[in-house]
Amino acid sequence: EVHLVESGGGLVQPGGSLRLSCEASGFTFSSYWMHWVRQTPGKGLMWVSRITSDGSATSYADSVKGRFTISRDNAKNTLYLQMNSLRAEDTAVYYCARAGGVARFDPWGQGTLVTVSS
């Protein structure tokens, strides 16, 4: 069974950093592009970033470009999101998702909550 498990969320002060991890199992991780998507009660779902299967290319939403970095370790079946210069508006549940077909997200992990507050 395909399984994605996020970790690394928590409370961080504005301007701080956090690294999220997403451990994959049940499929050949190195064959799939991967995404991060976040969700807030007020602004709904927002795509954050994607990375190709070999990690050679990445893409970001404008609101996180220059602050967030997506990466992966295919030997460890793990996806990462390094988040720097965090702002209050980055507060959200962050999900990792496997890319199927043309940018459809399936499945999703259970999510990890990031709270940016002083």
Add this chain to the structure above:
Amino acid sequence: DIQMTQSPSSLSPSVGDRVTITCRASQSIGDYLNWYQQKPGNAPKLLIYAASGLQSGVPSRFSGSGSGTDFTLTISSLQPEDFATYYCQQSDSTPYTFGQGTKLEIK
């Protein structure tokens, strides 16, 4: 960015009802449109891909249609487990964007 607009924002149907949710894109996206279902406390789940493709394991009462800018998700006969929030998402170009959601609430 491509804006995705869903309607209605909420709906209070009864079990057995036929339910239709619409999603409009701010520009043509071909059939690059996906639908997700989300229940409270859970991650979204893919229902429909490429506008009309039924994801494996999803009941056949769910169907999708449309192309270009106008899309529809239909539940042919609503079941109790279908009360949830539904989102459309365009996969035509980055940034991939979602609709604001349609919440099906028990009447």
